[in-house]
Amino acid sequence: MTVSELPAHPLSRTAVPPPPDPEPYRVLGTGRPDPELWPLLYRELVRGRRYNTQATALTRQGRLAVYPSSTGQEACQVAAGLALGPRDWLFPSYRDTLAAVVRGLDPAVALTLLRGDWHTGHDPRVHRVAPLCTPLATQLPHAVGLAHAARLRRDDLAVLALVGDGGTSEGDFHEALNFAAVWRAPVVFLVQNNGYAISVPLAKQTAAPSIAHKAVGYGMPGRLVDGNDAPAVHDALTGALARARAGEGPTLIEAVTYRLDAHTNADDATRYRTEAEVAAWRARDPLTLMERELRAHGLLDDAGAAEAHEAAERTAAALREALSGDPELTPDDLFTHVYAEPTSQLREQAERLREFS
Amino acid sequence: MTVSELPAHPLSRTAVPPPPDPEPYRVLGTGRPDPELWPLLYRELVRGRRYNTQATALTRQGRLAVYPSSTGQEACQVAAGLALGPRDWLFPSYRDTLAAVVRGLDPAVALTLLRGDWHTGHDPRVHRVAPLCTPLATQLPHAVGLAHAARLRRDDLAVLALVGDGGTSEGDFHEALNFAAVWRAPVVFLVQNNGYAISVPLAKQTAAPSIAHKAVGYGMPGRLVDGNDAPAVHDALTGALARARAGEGPTLIEAVTYRLDAHTNADDATRYRTEAEVAAWRARDPLTLMERELRAHGLLDDAGAAEAHEAAERTAAALREALSGDPELTPDDLFTHVYAEPTSQLREQAERLREFS
Amino acid sequence: MTTATRGRSGTAEVSLAKALNRALRDAMADDPTVHLLGEDIGALGGVFRVTEGLAAEFGEDRCTDTPLAEAGILGAATGMAMYGLRPVVEMQFDAFAYPAFEQLVSHVSRMRNRTRGAMPLPLTVRIPYGGGIGGVEHHSDSSETYYMATPGLHVVTPATVADAYGLLRRAIASDDPVVFLEPKRLYWAKEPLPERPADVPPFGRAVIRRRGDSATLITYGPSLPVCLAAAEAARADGWDLGVIDLRTLVPFDDETVCAEVRRTGRAVVVHEAAGFAGPGAEIAARVTERCFHHLAAPVLRVTGFDIPYPPPLLERHHLPDVDRVLDAVARLQWDLG
Amino acid sequence: MTTATRGRSGTAEVSLAKALNRALRDAMADDPTVHLLGEDIGALGGVFRVTEGLAAEFGEDRCTDTPLAEAGILGAATGMAMYGLRPVVEMQFDAFAYPAFEQLVSHVSRMRNRTRGAMPLPLTVRIPYGGGIGGVEHHSDSSETYYMATPGLHVVTPATVADAYGLLRRAIASDDPVVFLEPKRLYWAKEPLPERPADVPPFGRAVIRRRGDSATLITYGPSLPVCLAAAEAARADGWDLGVIDLRTLVPFDDETVCAEVRRTGRAVVVHEAAGFAGPGAEIAARVTERCFHHLAAPVLRVTGFDIPYPPPLLERHHLPDVDRVLDAVARLQWDLG
Ligand SMILES: Cc1ncc(C[n+]2csc(CCOP(=O)(O)OP(=O)(O)O)c2C)c(N)n1
Ligand SMILES: Cc1ncc(C[n+]2csc(CCOP(=O)(O)OP(=O)(O)O)c2C)c(N)n1
Numbered sequence A, B: 001m002t003v004s005e006l007p008a009h010p011l012s013r014t015a016v017p018p019p020p021d022p023e024p025y026r027v028l029g030t031g032r033p034d035p036e037l038w039p040l041l042y043r044e045l046v047r048g049r050r051y052n053t054q055a056t057a058l059t060r061q062g063r064l065a066v067y068p069s070s071t072g073q074e075a076c077q078v079a080a081g082l083a084l085g086p087r088d089w090l091f092p093s094y095r096d097t098l099a100a101v102v103r104g105l106d107p108a109v110a111l112t113l114l115r116g117d118w119h120t121g122h123d124p125r126v127h128r129v130a131p132l133c134t135p136l137a138t139q140l141p142h143a144v145g146l147a148h149a150a151r152l153r154r155d156d157l158a159v160l161a162l163v164g165d166g167g168t169s170e171g172d173f174h175e176a177l178n179f180a181a182v183w184r185a186p187v188v189f190l191v192q193n194n195g196y197a198i199s200v201p202l203a204k205q206t207a208a209p210s211i212a213h214k215a216v217g218y219g220m221p222g223r224l225v226d227g228n229d230a231p232a233v234h235d236a237l238t239g240a241l242a243r244a245r246a247g248e249g250p251t252l253i254e255a256v257t258y259r260l261d262a263h264t265n266a267d268d269a270t271r272y273r274t275e276a277e278v279a280a281w282r283a284r285d286p287l288t289l290m291e292r293e294l295r296a297h298g299l300l301d302d303a304g305a306a307e308a309h310e311a312a313e314r315t316a317a318a319l320r321e322a323l324s325g326d327p328e329l330t331p332d333d334l335f336t337h338v339y340a341e342p343t344s345q346l347r348e349q350a351e352r353l354r355e356f357s
Numbered sequence C, D: 001m002t003t004a005t006r007g008r009s010g011t012a013e014v015s016l017a018k019a020l021n022r023a024l025r026d027a028m029a030d031d032p033t034v035h036l037l038g039e040d041i042g043a044l045g046g047v048f049r050v051t052e053g054l055a056a057e058f059g060e061d062r063c064t065d066t067p068l069a070e071a072g073i074l075g076a077a078t079g080m081a082m083y084g085l086r087p088v089v090e091m092q093f094d095a096f097a098y099p100a101f102e103q104l105v106s107h108v109s110r111m112r113n114r115t116r117g118a119m120p121l122p123l124t125v126r127i128p129y130g131g132g133i134g135g136v137e138h139h140s141d142s143s144e145t146y147y148m149a150t151p152g153l154h155v156v157t158p159a160t161v162a163d164a165y166g167l168l169r170r171a172i173a174s175d176d177p178v179v180f181l182e183p184k185r186l187y188w189a190k191e192p193l194p195e196r197p198a199d200v201p202p203f204g205r206a207v208i209r210r211r212g213d214s215a216t217l218i219t220y221g222p223s224l225p226v227c228l229a230a231a232e233a234a235r236a237d238g239w240d241l242g243v244i245d246l247r248t249l250v251p252f253d254d255e256t257v258c259a260e261v262r263r264t265g266r267a268v269v270v271h272e273a274a275g276f277a278g279p280g281a282e283i284a285a286r287v288t289e290r291c292f293h294h295l296a297a298p299v300l301r302v303t304g305f306d307i308p309y310p311p312p313l314l315e316r317h318h319l320p321d322v323d324r325v326l327d328a329v330a331r332l333q334w335d336l337g
């Protein structure tokens, strides 16, 4: 007897619904082309890849303290950035600089934290992009709370929160999804399942059949999507965001993808994965898949490709230029934003420090 | 397309299995009687009910600081206590004094904490009963760790961890279940879903179709059982514990039940639930159900019932007697067990306090 | 309301819990962005009844029973504050705020600073704290030390009915996160409170509850009545003890405290929290730094011991009482005075 | 191992990280109940490589990559300790230990006490802490204050390679839970370590790293090199500064510290953690209580400011350095001496 066949019980609230139906695991080549969207996705993928390689190069030149690259995951990053409407909010994790850039953040400003400059470079309210979040999964309850607040205010918007496969093990993931479902908050959780949490493979992270299955326990739909298929991710996100805006509640989306680079420039990925595995995934590079598909549908020619690459180079050059100097920070900044008004204690300390500078 | 029909993916570990099949929602009257077990369950139910009423009475006499009664939930408590083998461990929550007593703890010793006496009255290793746990769900990772340790040592035992419906919302619940599944730890999680977390009804706690569904997201079996049907709960637990001992991993069991008393003696339940609701559940009193069933099968007569009640009275009388005096505690106890050896700081403090006593 | 409990000019005797309830009510009535979140704060009105009647008056969207998950509550409240609301979170007991510690330390306390001031976080976390009510383990912690040691938080604790009302209004109105510590054992203490209470001073202002020239007792929250009683008892021994109620631990009122200690030359800090690395350590250290040559004796501390909170039957030995305060006063080297 | 890094009698220069690695290895070899748990401690060997090679040598059951959930890790380790194992948990960075705070405070620190001694909890929590390595936010916290303020924990922090080895062995052998704080910025510092290092003294023994008669610098962990450099620089100004390395914050070595301060009459506490309600507050307060009439000046503190840890480009202003230590020494009222 399965759950749905159970007899009613004094405590049962409604008939028990069957577990949600995950999204078809679509792979490029199986969908109908969108002549507006797909070329845009392609251009952003190309720009995104260039952004990743440029940022990694800047770590080697000492211009960035660290860079957690999303190379290989650009389909997710680009789709996340583009699926959002202007009133929507993005809650990125520490790896999602690119999604923030695609959503509209200045490419250099998005790197403020990673440059060793101030913790956040942009005004979250202006851009509707929360600060990049380092402690894993901790931003998910924020996303839920913000979505809930917007709903209470009857503002027509949805929130997209990003997290990695590793982050799904944290208690905050659980609590956020549970709150979202109970409150029917307009929030979409996108898990970029790249198979690893630094060195720890998914099999040591969870025994669930898929991360999308985790939705079942919260009473929200779970969707599984090919995370290297940009239109598929875009499609899944757009649908879930629309659902959220329509008051139908949250969705959990798992996008299966792969991080082609090491965890960060400081990581040595050869310690925990094989070249063969990386090669297999390189063959499923989201850029290659997208380009092949566009060409097959006659939506891209050499000139178009060249144009996309030139635009990407312009972004890279601008980034190099913007990060060529040193950020402006003075020791006084240490004390300015701890509270709305510095306490007398902080005023004393600022004064003392000034004597040393 | 459902998850199970998805094409294989480079990252997929195995074919995706369908969500687990919950236990039939069995109700007394649908199972085959066990002439050994059922009368024992009945006697323990009667004794358990009496234990609950006696303890509550002792709060009114100031002999207990507080008592969170399990009246109405005795089927779960008794089944939990009886399903365990001698080498197994029990991890009770703050409401599960009775389960600990049924498992073998002295009825008065089990109340040590609630008496205002020391935090724990028994030696957990001797009784294989962890301390009653007040912070909700925090004992679940302990249960997993202990089960894992036993498995590493190849000791043949299983662990039963108890938690309420409210406790399933805590991050610790999530982390514990996830660890248990990944490690295939020999642990069984029994959720006593009594419909409320103090005053908060289940509908504000989760939007999941059932708590048993939460198992899906961890890749472990989820079972749903009538929590007022003592043989059904016992059956579900025995099966899951055997499975755990056999190395087949953890199980999540949801037992749907109802707390007939207020949250504790200090609570006013009329603020959040109706008399009609309580009456409906009183009609499903686990003792009545069990007694009716036993009589129907000719396994109980008036003499047997009277005997059970007499035994219960003896337990109650012994409890009154044991709690009639004051516990022996001296201020020195404050410092003795903070560390294996008191630090010089604690020695100083103990000395200072002695000057005042 | 009966005339029996009502003084002149609309001033009635109310309990500290009731004063908090009125502060919440008035704040919610004045400002539609104030939202309460917590466990059992709706129909039940909170286990201490501080939110009684608020769900009925303002609706469940303004006074919300959440799922049972403290990190989730504080995290969701953080998101709500990011959107411009003013959430007030209730933690049911001191020790049950610990699951939310990560959210408090890594996010709540830092959000303004992380965003260079762009995203202030007006959020109040109400936490019943301290012992003396016979609570079993995990129900009587004095957790203020953790919050004091976390830059970016205001840490506030009332000891009187008027302050309960006034400081909670200030906390909710603050543009910064406030950990608002409610002394459990004083919830039922009654004092007159006017219908429209006057504003209390801004955070960072201690108040001299009793003037005294011999020595200064420095305290807050649940230990204020103990100190006042000790001061009263000390008169028999010829000591004229002053009592300072800090009211806010962060920011700290160096001015008031140091002025008094310079005057008396002797001080004892009294609190329930464990002594080692507790609030009294900071207070003694900073007072000594600033008043060293005025001190006739070291600043002493009367505190809870460095132990996990004891079981109810032992708690009276653990908690600072009049005897222990007077003993410390006696050790202030009067022969040297 | 090359002869270049090997001194006489089997003593080689090793980094502090490597010394920790050897301590873990030797403990695991000596005692089959020692199990390591953490994120990325297996194949990767930990982000600081402290567990390098241990999974290969002892198997994944002894050195286990867990799911990514700190409360789960510490909670599971607690259960393992309840069964008689000796788990050693690695938290990847200071701030990432906060999700486990509830488990640490409500259970780990109290298990022995809750059970009246029946259930000791031999468990070590290794936490890389402190700044100075250019880490972005949440990677450089000095969280020792929280642990010091939690009765039932030992809080230990090495500042030298030999102590790294010796104190970690003692931590793992301890029958009580130990928060073992590893100063990140010293991970790469190298010093000679014998093949079979001698035992270090038990917890609660500070060590005088430099004798000095003018004043005493009291410090630990990452600030020891700063203090030693300050003492060296102070010679130019005619000050002969002593330096005490506390080694264990809990228990605290009152004897050694007070003996030195009584001798010199002047002391400065130096640490990276925020000053307000930080470790230095306790140290200053207790030293003053015990040595009041020997003090020529108040005990001063040179600490991190009362702010969230700053971004890398500003951290050098935040961290105590030689200049700030010397400035504090200069303020020790020498004219009055
Ligand atoms: C609470 C917390 N614990 C540990 C870390 C350290 N850490 C940074 S990234 C990472 C792995 C994250 O894996 P995943 O969630 O899969 O994201 P990915 O890196 O693959 O994008 C870890 C353990 C952290 N940032 N926060
Ligand atoms: C971490 C934590 N938060 C809050 C509480 C306060 N509290 C005690 S019992 C309870 C409700 C528990 O509900 P449930 O888990 O359903 O168990 P039940 O009381 O129904 O047995 C609450 C909120 C607690 N003990 N621990």
Ligand SMILES: [Mg+2]
Pocket: A164, A165, A166, A192, A193, A194, A195, A196, A197, A198
């Ligand atoms: Mg990942």
Ligand SMILES: [Mg+2]
Pocket: B164, B165, B166, B192, B193, B194, B195, B196, B197, B198
């Ligand atoms: Mg319940």
